[in-house]
Amino acid sequence: MSEVKKIATRQSYGEELVELGKEYDNLYVLDADLASATKTGIFKEAFPDRHIDCGIQESDMMGIAAGLASCGKIPFCSTFAMFAAGRAYEQVRNSIGYPHLNVKIGATHAGISVGEDGATHQCLEDLALMRVIPGMTVINPADDVEAKAAVKAAYEFEGPVYLRFGRLAVPVINDRSDYKFEIGKGYVVKEGTDVTIIATGLEVSAAIDAADLLAKDGISAEIVNIHTIKPIDKDLIIKEAEKTGKVVTVEEHSVIGGLGSAVCEVLAENHPLPVKRIGVYDRYGESGPAVELLHKYKLDGEGIAEQVKEYLKG
Structure with missing residues (x-):
């Protein structure tokens, strides 16, 4: 029996951003000094002029993304779930959610599968925090195929979206011809x-x-x-x-x-x-x-x- 293919959804996130970046020049990627871990470094290498490293300033990153969205760009903010949903919560709520701006948040390293980074980095509250923000769409893909489809759907969707990705490589279960992803449909x-x-x-x-x-x-x-x-x-x-x-x-x-x-x-x-x-x-x-x-x-x-x-x- 052949071994099941496993891919971390954070890898899928970075790869799909590059594919979308080839097609849409209004797509920008923001990172908070974690491009290697969130896999947005792949996008940075392909489109350096549309990648903004905001440094370890997650709250500022959300504000910058809000500004880009108000000018017609579609920004994807990338950092660990603990920082995206936790540290920057006020900015996500007030600067992105309240004006219902077209910002996408790519939150990686969610849950206890972050592993050795421990309790401070294992965000177990992000779905609850994001779900309660009015108008926020919250997506948690199961595998590589679904993660890539979710990123594309988020780009095409008008409004704020929170995307949850993991560090751990997980089995690819949706690699079939009849798979179809639709926001809001299980x-x-x-x-x-x-x-x-x-x-x-x-x-x-x-x-x-x-x-x-x-x-x-x-x-x-x-x-x-x-x-x-x-x-x-x-x-x-x-x-x-x-x-x-x-x-x-x-x-x-x-x-x-x-x-x-x-x-x-x-x-x-x-x-x-x-x-x-x-x-x-x-x-x-x-x-x-x-x-x-x-x-x-x-x-x-x-x-x-x-x-x-x-x-x-x-």
């Missing part, structure tokens, strides 16, 4: 009848692994990929909840305010039922190898399968 990755597992980002591939393990115990798990946290695909969530009557959400983020909360809001208003939220439970991360951390926090296939079985017993 899709069923795998059909099932006993439980619906709704996942986002790198947890989609982990959920697929969990489904394979659950199948060995006679449990048919449906996997739904919700790449757009806001606006969320309400119709699909309600449909799949009605189908199985059991819903589990999985995210590499706090269970507070992210995918799990968004799904619960949809179901509470339209099809109330108990939901099991899998993620990080009201705590900070810690330093360690990414794969080992995902295992410890039960965010790999094995951990997800274990928690799903416990939920189904109840």
Whole structure:
């Protein structure tokens, strides 16, 4: 059996920016002294005149991006999720969100899969922070194919967009001819009848692994990929909840305010039922190898399968 191809979505981000840059000369890329890590250095090499290194000044970078957008440019601001959603939150809210400017935020190194950088850099709150900003679109792609499609869709979309990318190389699961990306539309990755597992980002591939393990115990798990946290695909969530009557959400983020909360809001208003939220439970991360951390926090296939079985017993 051939080994599954793995690519970090931050790499996909940098590569797609170059492809878009070839076609659109109004695309600018801003970075806060992290071009190598965020992979925007690829764009800098190809289009040095349209790359702006703002230094370690994330808040200023958001202001510069707002200025560029007000002049008809389409800027992509790039830095770690901790700095984009955390350090620069006020500027994102007031300088970009409030005037609803056409700025795209490429936030890399999100979640505990940042690994050895530890709790200070493992942003587990960014989806919640960005989701609450009025008019902000929030996207968390699952793999290389989806990340590239999301970057292109963000460019074509009018309004502020937050894009979440990871440091860890993850399996490519959408490399097929019928794949189609649309902002605000999730899709069923795998059909099932006993439980619906709704996942986002790198947890989609982990959920697929969990489904394979659950199948060995006679449990048919449906996997739904919700790449757009806001606006969320309400119709699909309600449909799949009605189908199985059991819903589990999985995210590499706090269970507070992210995918799990968004799904619960949809179901509470339209099809109330108990939901099991899998993620990080009201705590900070810690330093360690990414794969080992995902295992410890039960965010790999094995951990997800274990928690799903416990939920189904109840």
